[in-house]
Amino acid sequence: MDEQDISLALQQQVLDAFQNKTPLAITGGGSKSFLGRTAVHAQPIDISKHRGIVEYDPCELVLTARSGTPLQEIEAALAEAGQMLAFEPPHFGDSATLGGTIACALSGPRRPYSGSARDFVLGCQMLNGRGEILRFGGQVMKNVAGYDVSRLMAGTYGTLGILLETSLKVLPRPAASITVASECSAAEAIASMSGLLGKPYPVDGACYHGDRCYVRISGSAQAVKEARTRIAGDVVADAEKFWHALREHELPFFRHPSLSGKARLYRIMVKPATPPLSIEGSWLLDWGGAQRWLRSDEDIATLRRRVELAGGHVTVFRGGDRDEEIFQPLSGPLLTIHQRLKASFDPKNIFNRGRLYADL
């Protein structure tokens, strides 16, 4: 048997935990341990040794890998075949694994234009809280047999089960890419970024940072050349570095000294054309205005009220009290469904208890 396949050992650990009602904390590369709430104290279960690309045929546009596979290894294999993970996942560290990326449903700057991590999930193999190994979805693009459990798993922060293996749709890397930037106000940037949504140009990134609106154009050589004449702005040198730093939170904005003090980094989701919110703090707008980062001392309750009025929601991404609700609280009936779903996968509530919500 493949020594990188430790699914049976993991299954045994879950069966024991089920028997003894032992809470488990699922860990991989540890690069995303700062996300989410403080889970209840639990016995770690390490999936990082369950690794390896199980299947990858570039012609099928599908890659299947075990959860512990380093994201770097997957991206290197894809790059060799001229392909990529089109949701451009942030790594937040060299140790990032596929499992953690899917469990946290993290997507990068390309998200509004190509889709999110969950959009590219085609199937999974998982361990539920009864220690059963289950397969959902598959390795094909279209599959409507059974409920879409594999996409449900994206963003559950390990609370429903342990992802063992995920199959993802992958895409060709664009042949060419260029970034243009122009100086403007936040309101102007929002208007121009949202205006691009109605244009058939091959835009795959748009953000507003440091009084400049950046637009990334990617596609065939001719498409990029043509779009360059239609989208205003100066060509940015070393643009790949900029988008990488944005994706990985390595821009000075995300490394500001105030974040080690009282300030928190908030992730604010609104409709992209929402005008600038008048909330005190420093802003960076990504995803064409749909995902806004705010560095602020403002308390979470006040902030949530203001953002809710604009139809959005808030996550405390970095800093603050990780024992409070980090993610936007759910309405009563929705929370009930979440709790019942959690119980249906994990009846003894052993997985990552409290990591997503206190009551989950």
Next chain:
Amino acid sequence: MPHNRKNDVALNIGLLRALRSLLPPESVLVDAEDMRPFECDGLAVYRQLPMVVVLPETIEQVQCIMRLCHAQQVPVVARGAGTGLSGGALPLADGVLLSLAKFKRILSIDPHNAMATVQPGVRNLAISEAVATYGMYYAPDPSSQIACTIGGNVAENSGGVHCLKYGLTVHNILMLKVVTMEGDLLTIGAETLDSPGYDLLALMTGSEGMLGIIVEVTVKLLAKPERAQVVLAAFDDVVKAGEAVGSIIAAGIIPAGLEMMDNLAIQAAEDFVHAGYPRDAEAILLCELDGTHAEVSEYIATVRKILTGSGATEVRTAVDEAERQLFWKGRKSAFPAVGRISPDYYCMDGTIPRRQLPHVLRRISEMSAEYGLAVANVFHAGDGNLHPLILFDANKPGELERTEEYGRRILQLCVEVGGTITGEHGVGIEKIDQMCLQFNNTELAQFHAVKAAFDPSGLLNPGKAVPTLPRCAEFGAMHVHHGKLSHPELERF
């Protein structure tokens, strides 16, 4: 779980009285004649009159109906336009058929945020028509898009010929309003690109009316491509056509549409709409490229080169929009075209990894000889979704049964090569037994548990989409002669 409602006449009358006090008289149908249009969906071999048909027009009415049915433990089946192909909207004799036909308003169009909010009874194509003035459209385009409604599209996770590039329904919606069996109104997803908590939007999409009644849908809109162009290529061998598909993708091109038809489908389509297809070809490929002007020109040149290099006997680019439409018309009318050359046909919907295409087509052709039934193949080649159309005559004794068995074996073959029993038509009642081939008992039990999280009393569309474990045991026993027992651990009865 099987539903065992006591068939109590007094209870039915009580429910009827309550429904009539809730809805205007013309919105509660009980006469067989009035209910006839609701007895089946697009899969007309299954027919059943419900106990009553209701046609609410407000969300509050839907909530009241659900509370009533929940209180009286009466099952409910939701229905959109009834164009589904797997019997998902087949009524229950002791159940309420809840039609969403009156929910047909477009509630808002927001071009700045690239979204529109519509009621579930709005037709798929009507959304694109309504937003065309902004240069936008709604991408998923199932072949029934003139008639099918968005609520049904969500329930079935419908695709279309453009889904390799633009995704399925699940990739193109943002938010749903859903009424549960208990009558609660839930907002699932958000107007923002993601929403807090579990991705219930993914779970709800394609759930075939088993988890909730969809009463409002917010869809994502896309900018209409500046230009679309289609290339037609003919091949003297289906294997070469299949390889050409792989080569296009390997070249880093994602076509907007990539369709394949075999000889019988070509002939039938050509006779029907005169699309200009080469009749003697063993297979044709239709490859559509879209994007900006320069982008399409560049891709067309590359694709033509690849097709010629793959051994195409002919490569033609549509000269104008009219010819492009004509090329597509042939493909889009393939099903009715086959309907003209045979008294009946049965459409299958498996998906396979594309590399398995030559093997699968060979097996289908061998089985065609074995069963003495002709088959025409239409293939969404880009995403591996195969539609073999089995030609038969229901008036000939035993032919329907032979057709169904042939169809089952095709689906079994799809699962064996790593594919699935349904790419886009759904499980419904039609493929409920084949679910036992694709999923084991623990997986099916997990599905039932997921349903119970939304619908603890099991009253929403019971008996569809997910088979009970005893049903799979019986199915396994019935089909033991075709291979190994699928559930050897279960008792047989």
